Structure formats: structure tokens, C-alpha cells
Amino acid sequence: MAVTSAPTAEVLVRRSLSAKKRDVRGRVFEAVLILTLLVSMAVLVVLLLDVALDSRSVWGERTLGNFLTSQLSADPATAGIRQALVGSLILMIFTAAIAFPLGISAAIFLEEYAEDNRFARIVNANIRNLAGVPSIVYGLLGLALFVKILGGITGPEVEGRSVISGGLTLGLLVLPIVIITSVEALRAVPNSIREGAFGVGATKWQMIRHHVLPVAAPGILTGTILSLGRAFGEAAPLLLVGGITTFFQSGDATPVEQLRGRFSAMPVLVFRWASLPQAGFRALTAALIVVMLVALLLINATAIYLRNRFEKEL
Amino acid sequence: MTTEALTPENVERLLSGSPRRRSKERAIRWFFWTASATSILITLAIVLSLVGEAWTFISQADPSSLWEIGWFPRRGLFDVKTIVAGTLLVAGIAMLVAGPLGLGTAMYLSEYARPSIRRVVKPTLELLAGIPSVVLGYFALTFITPDLLKRIFGNQVAGFNLLAAGIGVGILTIPLVASITEDALRAVPRSLREASYGLGASRMSTSIRVVFPAAVSGVVASLIIAVSRAIGETMVVAIAAGATGGSLFSLNVLQPGQTMTAAMTALAIGSDRVRGADNAFQSLFFVGLLLFLVTLFLNVISERFVRRVRQKY
Structure with a gap:
């Protein structure tokens, strides 16, 4: 070759x-x-x-039910998370009640009404900065405002360190996130929908109410529920406004008394249990974290489910 | 119903509908305006509440107690540099963890990963981003310290230490760095990559010499935001770094220490007892004000960088 x-x-x-x-x-x-x-x-x-x-x-x-419904206790063998579970639930309701209406309204103004003027620019910059403020600073705000100044209303018996103060603080904490996600959802609505509504003679509010909001609802809902998940895991601001782990209003208190009483929440309890030296509390903390993570997963899954469902209907 | 003629004088009134309808619309607009103005009120409330108490603290505190010995607020010792040093150490360690991991993950996702890999990795990162910080505190205390650090450093490591806390905070900020950096890298136009390949550059040179420089503002922004987040992070340090009573000035990351945020929680838990005594309660707001100003500064800078990315393309 x-x-x-x-x-x-x-x-x-x-x-x-x-x-x-x-x-x-x-x-x-x-x-x-x-x-x-x-x-x-x-x-x-x-x-x-x-x-x-x-x-x-x-x-x-022990069973899951036993762990969830037992009272807080210094004895690891019997300690449960009942008060923390109830506390977190009430806090979430408060947070949603404050942050959702206020946040969505603010977003509607910024996206649908505001012209590109000085006020709108200031508000926008302000909201972005608020979203970057560390959560513990919101705790200080809650401590100064809801605990010290408004303590007589939020919880006269406990110097203002009540569920109400905690819920208000968390509400303010997630407000910027709710506004930002809602603005994004509204921005995603095509302008042709707005023009169509105006074309048939709708007023601005009718246009928003009947045309823009239904289209933006899935996005707004997902964003707001995810922000609730954020509030659910926050411990630092609650520690500052007085979330505790040792004592809780007994079950026979009226609902109002309970709201104005001392409170606990799951993340706060994780913090307290994690710092206890007894060996038994290590496993309890882990179990509490498992419960928290499952709850978070449920919150997020709800957000995704609702988004998919609403999107299908449109 | 009588119809008026459309004359230049009344055309505007006739076309704008009934007065009732208009006043209702105006009321609704006013309602939404109030809601958005509330956000400014919140900022004002934060600033006022911080400045008021912080001013009381500064005017009453003994100046020498602000720069000596250590941070023991209940004994009237408020050495600011102790907690500032702790904060910087934790933030530094966090960035050593989150910087390389976040940037590497972002670059792989943006330049190398197939869509099927992205579909798995992105939700996992979002999951990691959603983990509450108390959980990472627990992880730092019960896993990072005993199972990782004790194996490397032996008995030099205390059960509570700043290093584990810093690593925990770093893990918390990985998703933040990764997602903002990835957005910045993906915002680089395809044409730049194609031009680079056209010149015969490999994927690596394209990623490092073309895409990365084009996206560098976004990358810097992501790192600054992560630092800001690390400085403000509270629970990981409060759980894993110990020193709840106070701390001497120290730069040893293997020993317990305190950051600004952890010092605040440590104070607040006992604030029933210290309320009003020895300025300890007011010092809480002084530290809070420092923290607020530092994070605000970092956030404003990072926004500058983000805007630069947007302007370019």
C-alpha cells in the first residue's frame, strides 16, 4: 500500500x-x-x-396527632406544638387580611392609575427598598408601633405583646412582596383587553373590575400565597414583638382575649427548642421542622393548584 | 329623555358621563391612591421609630462604652465593633459559599444545561430558597458544626460558632445569587454568543470572555443583594453562633460570636426585664438603625447595577 x-x-x-x-x-x-x-x-x-x-x-x-395537639411543655416526652400551630394559623390569617387587600389595591393604583410622575416613581422606589429591609427591622417597627404605642389596643394585658401585634408586623413585612408580585401580574395583562373594555364604554373601574382583574387573578393569587409562605417561616420579627414559647392563653378564653394574649408560632418554637440543651428536644425540633416544611409545601402547592385551575377557566 | 346638542361648550361634559359615575370613579381612584401611599407611611414609621430610640441611646450612652471591651448590653457595654466584626465575618463566609456555588450554578444553567436539566434544577433551587431561616439555623447547629466542622478542625471548634452560621447563611443565599445571575446571563443577546462561536471560540471562552463580561453588572448586583441579605439574616446566627449573653471582641470564627441581628434578638427575648434599664432597650434601635442604613445603601447600589444591565440591551 x-x-x-x-x-x-x-x-x-x-x-x-x-x-x-x-x-x-x-x-x-x-x-x-x-x-x-x-x-x-x-x-x-x-x-x-x-x-x-x-x-x-x-x-x-408518638403519633402525629399527639405531637400536633399536645401543649407546650418543659418535658420532651410529652411536649407538643399545639399553641405554636394555632399561633401560626392566626398569624397567617392576620397577615393575609392586612397585606392582601392593601397590597393588591396599591398594585392596582401603581399599574392602572398612576401616571409616570414623581409620586409614582417615589412609591415604586420606596416599595423596592422596603422589600430589601431585613425582617428584623420590621420587628423593631412592630415593637415601637404595635407593642409600645398601640399596646393598649393590641394587647392591654400583655403590654402589647399579642397575636395582633405579631400579625400586623408580618402583614407589613410581606406587603412590599405582595405589591411587587401583583404589579407584575397586572402588567402581564395585554393592553388590548383594556382597550376593548374602554371601547365598549366601560369606566376605568369597570374595566379593572371586570376585565383586568379576572385575567390577572391567577398571577396575583400565586404571588400573594407564596408571600404568605414567606411570612409563615419568619421568626425574627416575632421574637421582637414578643412571640414566646412558655405560656399561652388557655382554651376557655374568648376569641378576643386570645387574640390580645401572648402567642407562639412554629418558627419561634424552632428557635427556642433548638437552643434547649436536653437531648429529647433535638428530635422534637426536627419533628417540628418536618411539620413546618410539609405545611410550607402545602401552601406552595395550593398556590400552584389555584393558578392552574384559574388559568383553565379563562 | 331630551338630547342636548353637541356644542363646543358642553361637549366635554356630555361625553364624560353622569356626574355620579364620575364621582364614584374619583372615589375609587382616591382609595387606591391611599393604599399605595401607605407604603411611604410604613417607611416613615420605620425611620421615625428607629431614629427616635436610637437618638435617646446615643445621647445617653457613655461614649467610651461604644468602642471598648465587648458587647454586653445588660452590663452597659455596647462595643459596636464587636457586633460589626461578627456581621462582616458571617457575611464574608456566606459569600465565600454562595458566590462560587451561585455563580457556577447560574453559568451552567444559562450556558450549558439542556432544558430537561433546567426543568429539574430550577424548582429545586426555588425549594431551597423557600426553606425558612430557622431551619438552616438548626441545620448549621446540628449538622454543619458536628458532622462537618468537627471533622475538619477537631476540638478547636466550639459547639456554637460563627463559621457554621456563616455557611448556613451562605446556603440561604445560593438561590438568590444563582437566580439573579442567571437572569443577567440569559439577558445577554444570542448574537454575541453566535459572533463568538463564529470566530471559532469554544464554549468556555464564550462563557468567560463574552457572556460573563456582558452580564457583569447583573452579576455584581446579585452579589451585593446577597451581601445585604446576609447582613440582615438573623435566625441562622441566633441559633448556630451562640453568645446570647454577649461577646468579647474576637475575630476567631471557630468560637461563638454575635452579629448585629443576633445581638438584637438576644436582647429582645429578655426585653421584658431590661426595659428602660441601662439603655439596653434603646440600644436595640440603635443597632437596628445601623442595619437599616447599611442594607438600604447596598440595595440602592445594587439597583444601580441592575439598571445598567437593562439600559445596555
């Missing part, structure tokens, strides 16, 4: 177009990127596994 035959032009071109050696540096770079991604994912898996494993002993010894 002749060794001398020169390679044809086609072979030469193909050879020079395909890299002759492997791109080692490129491969290493890609591997490093994959590694960072895997580590980020692995952290979540390890965290969930750690919590699940730590909580095993609780589920082995």
Missing part, C-alpha cells in the same frame, strides 16, 4: 475543522460548573435527610 499518497482536500478540511486534541480545559471548566450545581442541590437533600433522620424517634414513640 502506498504511503506516499497525499490526503485529498476533503480529508484535510475535515481534519482541520474537527479539533485534533480534546479540549481539556473546556471539559474541566464544565465539570467544575456541574460540581457547583450538584453541591447546591446536594445541600438541600442533605438538609432534608438530616431533619428527617433526626425526627425519627419522635414518630416512633
Whole structure:
């Protein structure tokens, strides 16, 4: 076989177009990127596994119902999370009652009414800054405003350190998030819908009420419910306005008394239990975290379900 | 119903509908305006409540107690540099964790990942972003310290330490860095990448020399926002870094320490007892004001950077 035959032009071109050696540096770079991604994912898996494993002993010894409905106690064998569960539930209702109407209204003004003037620009910048304020600073606001100044109304018996103060504080905390997500949902509504409504003689409010809001509802709903999930996990502001773990109004108090009484919440309880030295509380904390994460998952799943459902109807 | 003629004098009145309808519309507009103005009231309330008490604290505090020994508010020692140093250490450690992991994840997602991988990774990151910070505090205390740090550093590590807290805060900010950076990288026009490939550049050179520089404002913004978030993060440090009673000035991250935020919770839990005594209660607002100003500053800067990205493309 002749060794001398020169390679044809086609072979030469193909050879020079395909890299002759492997791109080692490129491969290493890609591997490093994959590694960072895997580590980020692995952290979540390890965290969930750690919590699940730590909580095993609780589920082995007692039922979920027993854990959820038992009172707070210094004895790890019998301690439950009843007050924290009720506290978190009431706080969420308060948060929603404050942040949703106020936030959605503000978003409607900013997106539908406001012209591009100084006021609108100030409000927009202000809301973005509010969203970046650390949650503990909202706790200070709650402490100064709802606990000290308005303490006589929010909780006269407990120096203002009541569920009402906690709920109001969380409401203010998530308000900027509700406004921002609602503005985005409203912005996604095509202008043709607005023009169509005006074209048939609708007033601005009729246009918003009957045409824009129904279209934007899934987005607004998802955003607001997700912001509720954020409030659900907050502990720092509640610690400042007086969320506690030791004592809670007994069941025979009237609803108003209960609202003005001392309170606890699940994240606050995680903080307290995690800092207790007794061995039994380690497993209890993990079990409480499992309950919290499942509740969060439910909140988020609700948001996604509602979005899908509403979108189908449209 | 009588119909008026459309004359130039009454045309505007006739076309704008009934007065009742108009006043209703105006009332509705006013209602929504009030709602949006509330947000300004909230900012004012925050600033006023912080400044008022902080001013009381500064005017009453002994100046020497603000820069000596350590942070023991119940004994009248308010060494600000102790908690500022703790805050900077935790934020620094957090960025060492979240910076590389967040940027790497973002670059892989934006430049390399197939859509099927994105579909798995993005929700997982969102899940991680939704984990409450108390949970990460627990994780730092019961996993990072005993199972990770004790294996590396042995008995030099205290049960409560700043390093575990910093790592915990870092994990918390990974999704933030990753999602903002990825948005910035994806906002880089395709044409730039295609031009780079057309010149024969590999995927790596394109990512590092073309896409990354084009998106650098967004990347910087994401890091600044993450620092701001790390400085304001409370519960991870409060649970995992210990030192609830106070702390001497120290830069040893393997030992307990306090950040501005954790110092505030430690004070607030006992604030029933210290209310009014020795300025401790007021010091809470002084630290809060510092924190508010620092995070505000960082957020404003990051917004500048974000705007630069938008203007460019």
C-alpha cells in the first residue's frame, strides 16, 4: 500500500475543522460548573435527610396527632406544638387580611392609575427598598408601633405583646412582596383587553373590575400565597414583638382575649427548642421542622393548584 | 329623555358621563391612591421609630462604652465593633459559599444545561430558597458544626460558632445569587454568543470572555443583594453562633460570636426585664438603625447595577 499518497482536500478540511486534541480545559471548566450545581442541590437533600433522620424517634414513640395537639411543655416526652400551630394559623390569617387587600389595591393604583410622575416613581422606589429591609427591622417597627404605642389596643394585658401585634408586623413585612408580585401580574395583562373594555364604554373601574382583574387573578393569587409562605417561616420579627414559647392563653378564653394574649408560632418554637440543651428536644425540633416544611409545601402547592385551575377557566 | 346638542361648550361634559359615575370613579381612584401611599407611611414609621430610640441611646450612652471591651448590653457595654466584626465575618463566609456555588450554578444553567436539566434544577433551587431561616439555623447547629466542622478542625471548634452560621447563611443565599445571575446571563443577546462561536471560540471562552463580561453588572448586583441579605439574616446566627449573653471582641470564627441581628434578638427575648434599664432597650434601635442604613445603601447600589444591565440591551 502506498504511503506516499497525499490526503485529498476533503480529508484535510475535515481534519482541520474537527479539533485534533480534546479540549481539556473546556471539559474541566464544565465539570467544575456541574460540581457547583450538584453541591447546591446536594445541600438541600442533605438538609432534608438530616431533619428527617433526626425526627425519627419522635414518630416512633408518638403519633402525629399527639405531637400536633399536645401543649407546650418543659418535658420532651410529652411536649407538643399545639399553641405554636394555632399561633401560626392566626398569624397567617392576620397577615393575609392586612397585606392582601392593601397590597393588591396599591398594585392596582401603581399599574392602572398612576401616571409616570414623581409620586409614582417615589412609591415604586420606596416599595423596592422596603422589600430589601431585613425582617428584623420590621420587628423593631412592630415593637415601637404595635407593642409600645398601640399596646393598649393590641394587647392591654400583655403590654402589647399579642397575636395582633405579631400579625400586623408580618402583614407589613410581606406587603412590599405582595405589591411587587401583583404589579407584575397586572402588567402581564395585554393592553388590548383594556382597550376593548374602554371601547365598549366601560369606566376605568369597570374595566379593572371586570376585565383586568379576572385575567390577572391567577398571577396575583400565586404571588400573594407564596408571600404568605414567606411570612409563615419568619421568626425574627416575632421574637421582637414578643412571640414566646412558655405560656399561652388557655382554651376557655374568648376569641378576643386570645387574640390580645401572648402567642407562639412554629418558627419561634424552632428557635427556642433548638437552643434547649436536653437531648429529647433535638428530635422534637426536627419533628417540628418536618411539620413546618410539609405545611410550607402545602401552601406552595395550593398556590400552584389555584393558578392552574384559574388559568383553565379563562 | 331630551338630547342636548353637541356644542363646543358642553361637549366635554356630555361625553364624560353622569356626574355620579364620575364621582364614584374619583372615589375609587382616591382609595387606591391611599393604599399605595401607605407604603411611604410604613417607611416613615420605620425611620421615625428607629431614629427616635436610637437618638435617646446615643445621647445617653457613655461614649467610651461604644468602642471598648465587648458587647454586653445588660452590663452597659455596647462595643459596636464587636457586633460589626461578627456581621462582616458571617457575611464574608456566606459569600465565600454562595458566590462560587451561585455563580457556577447560574453559568451552567444559562450556558450549558439542556432544558430537561433546567426543568429539574430550577424548582429545586426555588425549594431551597423557600426553606425558612430557622431551619438552616438548626441545620448549621446540628449538622454543619458536628458532622462537618468537627471533622475538619477537631476540638478547636466550639459547639456554637460563627463559621457554621456563616455557611448556613451562605446556603440561604445560593438561590438568590444563582437566580439573579442567571437572569443577567440569559439577558445577554444570542448574537454575541453566535459572533463568538463564529470566530471559532469554544464554549468556555464564550462563557468567560463574552457572556460573563456582558452580564457583569447583573452579576455584581446579585452579589451585593446577597451581601445585604446576609447582613440582615438573623435566625441562622441566633441559633448556630451562640453568645446570647454577649461577646468579647474576637475575630476567631471557630468560637461563638454575635452579629448585629443576633445581638438584637438576644436582647429582645429578655426585653421584658431590661426595659428602660441601662439603655439596653434603646440600644436595640440603635443597632437596628445601623442595619437599616447599611442594607438600604447596598440595595440602592445594587439597583444601580441592575439598571445598567437593562439600559445596555
